Amino acid sequence: MIFKNFSDLIEYSSRKYSKKTFLLSANKNYKNLTFNELKKFKENFQVFLDNHKIKEKDRILVVMHNSNLLTLLFLSIISNFRIFVPLNPTTAVEEIKYILAQTKPKIIIGFDIYKKKLLSLNIKKKFFIKDEQKFINYILNIKSSNCKKKKIKGNFIAQILFTSGSTGKPKGVVLTHYSILSNLDGIKKRLGIKIRKPKFLAVTPLFHNNGQFIPTLLPLVLGGTSTPIPSDTSILNFWEVSSKNQINYSSVMATHINYFVKIDKKRKHGYLKTLFCGGAKLDEDTRKRFEKKFKIKIACNYGLTETSSIVASEGNGGEHRREKSVGKSLHNNQIKIYKKSRRDKYGEILVKGDNLFQNYLNRIGLTRSKFSGKWFKTGDLGFIDNKNFLYIKERKDNMINVSGENIYPSDIENYIAKYSKIKLGIVSSIPDEITQNKLVLVYEGKKFSELHMIKYLSKYVSKFKIPKIIISCKDINLKEIPKAPNKKILRAKLREHLVKNLSLLKKFNKF
DSSP: OOOSSHHHHHHHHHHHHTTSEEEOOSSTTSOOEEHHHHHHHHHHHHHHHHHTTOOTTOEEEEEOOSSHHHHHHHHHHHHTTOEEEEEOTTOOHHHHHHHHHHHOOSEEEEEGGGHHHHHTSSOSOEEEESOHHHHHHHHHTSOOTTOOOOOOOSOOEEEEEEOOOTTSSOOEEEEEHHHHHHHHHHHHHHHOOOSSSOEEEEOSOTTSHHHHIIIIIHHHHHTOEEEEOOGGGHHHHHHHHHHHTTOOEEEEEHHHHHHHHHTSOOOOOSSOOEEEEESSOOOHHHHHHHHHHHOOEEEEEEEOGGGSSEEEEOOSSSTTOOTTOOOEEOTTEEEEEEOSSTTOSOEEEEEEETTSOSEETTOHHHHHHTEETTEEEEEEEEEEOTTOOEEEEEEGGGOEEETTEEEOHHHHHHHHTTOTTOSEEEEEEEEETTTEEEEEEEEESSOOOHHHHHHHHTTTSOGGGSOSEEEETGGGTOSSOOBOTTOOBOHHHHHHHHHHTHHHHGGGOOO
16 A cells, blocks of 8 residues: 555554554653554644744754654654654764755754754754653643644655765755655565564664664554664664564664674574665675574665665565575566676666655756666666576775776675674775775774785785775774764765875885
């Protein structure tokens, strides 16, 4: 079932699941909320918006970490036909100012802990919340008898999601009610979750699409529960909350899986059935090690902000699974591969469907450049086999050219991930007058013998693929490799840091 809009989705879920729990809190100080209470919050929040003169189609900037309240605001703002503009709380002030200039929101709503950062912004209406549960109770107790219900026609803008901005100014991706709900229908049918009252854990941020779909919107359709926890501590709290709240499913990043395999001890989790993994390519060997260690299935998927969320997934069953693949296309979109030459194994992944974004905010030229007819050019490389399984290579812009050789970092990083002395290793580059680029391996963890790494890699990759500089984060004044809140590696930001610190790299250029 594809709903016309978010309001219809909430009406449906409250009618069908009424007194069942929707928000299952991870914090004992916060109350659980039922589907009926979600509907009541949504209706009463319209009164709150009307009182603050926030009209339909107005934009609302929300600055919060994952929480029950952020979940409620995400659903209520959109279902009341205002436009949700979520923002990563760690975003720098100058970047926030840029986003403000692009979106022109009527109000900022944020947690009080971010007040100092937001007070200096040039916007009249700011609303800060110190006590999350107190504010939820306040909204639930508003008298909504005079609330006017309007029949809404057309495909309204639901939200504007800003990319990380690792390659320049952030891009505002405009998503509509229908594009989101169309994608939700495709995800629901592909995952095929059959258990009654499934419990989901939202560890990836709700200010990105990864945290919005599987762990938040899917429970609304299935009558399940959602437990949101702050994404910046999700790796550390994952197992404790999963066990306490008897979680069945979660949507995670490859970084989570890599960490669990390397750091965490073998654990028994009788409730966890499947972890849906996207955002970055997961090494097949790492997946097998995780599944053997924890007895929990990993289902890989592929998607982008511009496609609302997932475009291909292995699903919850075995029929869409094939080694090293991310599954098959969802029913709501089509995928094809554009190759410059028939001899090429990989080509650019193109997507067409109802789930595509409307446009990049205020960037008509960029929007047009990303389309070939109705096909969206993802910028990712991959291929489709004779059984329609999709395989991802990586982004076109990740490719590094060294002396005329095209090198994909993942070809090297797959082996680095198996090197026991490294917590995380990423291959980047710096400019070189002779070879055009010089490969640099940046790693997190204790120092080790660079010569040993060279010897190790030489067994698996060609000589020209072995990094010429091997360096720890600390050596270049980084606490860790730059990551987005959803743990996706910010490769452009890492390279930018390396280029700015070329003088530090000179003494490490040994090979």
